[in-house]
Amino acid sequence: xxxxxxxxxxxxxxxxxxxxxxxxxxxxxxxxxxxxxxxxxxxxxxxxxxxxxxxxxxxxxxxxxxxxxxxxxxxxxxxxxxxxxxxxxxxxxxxxxxxxxxxxxxxxxxxxxxxxxxxxxxxxxxxxxxxxxxxxxxxxxxxxxxxxxxxxxxxxxxxxxxxxxxxxxxxxxxxxxxxxxxxxxxxxxxxxxxxxxxxxxxxxxxxxxxxxxxxxxxxxxxxxxxxxxxxxxxxxxxxxxxxxxxxxxxxxxxxxxxxxxxxxxxxxxx
Numbered sequence: 001x002x003x004x005x006x007x008x009x010x011x012x013x014x015x016x017x018x019x020x021x022x023x024x025x026x027x028x029x030x031x032x033x034x035x036x037x038x039x040x041x042x043x044x045x046x047x048x049x050x051x052x053x054x055x056x057x058x059x060x061x062x063x064x065x066x067x068x069x070x071x072x073x074x075x076x077x078x079x080x081x082x083x084x085x086x087x088x089x090x091x092x093x094x095x096x097x098x099x100x101x102x103x104x105x106x107x108x109x110x111x112x113x114x115x116x117x118x119x120x121x122x123x124x125x126x127x128x129x130x131x132x133x134x135x136x137x138x139x140x141x142x143x144x145x146x147x148x149x150x151x152x153x154x155x156x157x158x159x160x161x162x163x164x165x166x167x168x169x170x171x172x173x174x175x176x177x178x179x180x181x182x183x184x185x186x187x188x189x190x191x192x193x194x195x196x197x198x199x200x201x202x203x204x205x206x207x208x209x210x211x212x213x214x215x216x217x218x219x220x221x222x223x224x225x226x227x228x229x230x231x232x233x234x235x236x237x238x239x240x241x242x243x244x245x246x247x248x249x250x251x252x253x254x255x256x257x258x259x260x261x262x263x264x265x266x267x268x269x270x
Contacts, residue, residue, distance in 0.1 A: 123150025
């Protein structure tokens with residue numbers, strides 16, 4: 001029709017797009033925030049602040065270099081374009097720190113290397129808060145940090161019981177450190193409960209350097225007590241010490257591993 005107004009693409013205020021310095025030109029043109037390859041956590045954090053409750057930050061395919069923390073807001077999603085396309089490389093004090101409830105992380109690759117000694121006992125992804133979902137993430141790290149994926153009960157950060165954590169299709173490959181680790185700091189309320197693993201893998205943990213001589217693939221009870229754990233269709237292979245590990249002294253209740261494979265672990269000399 002004469003005089004018709006061209007349709008304009010509707011902007012969704014609940015979604016923010018971030019592009020890396022090496023993302024495609026199309027991704028950079030669409031992005032709300034474009035990173036320059038240095039301290040890219042700044043733009044990612046700005047994007048997370050910009051979306052409302054229930055919002056999503058989409059990371060375009062590319063490499064993001066982060067030297068300090070990314071802290072997702074409560075009830076937000078941080079999503080990449082696949083573990084073989086979106087890469088978050090953390091160094092110094094860089095990591096993802098989940099300190100608020102209801103966070104979803106999906107479809108990217110995390111790498112930790114050359115971390116500061118001030119965070120050596122943490123994880124490249126450290127989860128302090130409940131109701132967290134981690135889907136389709138692959139990770140690795142050198143021996144400068146304790147774990148790739150860490151569930152940590154730490155009352156100064158998050159006081160309630162740490163519970164309702166879900167890992168689906170997550171992999172740890174070729175590390176100098178622990179793959180999936182549950183731990184607790186402090187002496188009270190050390191229970192981590194209602195944790196689910198589905199189709200996850202820990203491969204060659206501790207084969208490329210070693211954080212210590214007890215590196216495991218999945219460590220479900222270190223200093224924490226564990227209750228209502230479900231581990232389905234998971235693989236631990238080529239680990240320095242145990243594939244699936246529970247330390248001897250914490251309390252364990254209602255822990256079920258189904259259709260899991262432990263293969264060629266215990267690689268260290270006795």
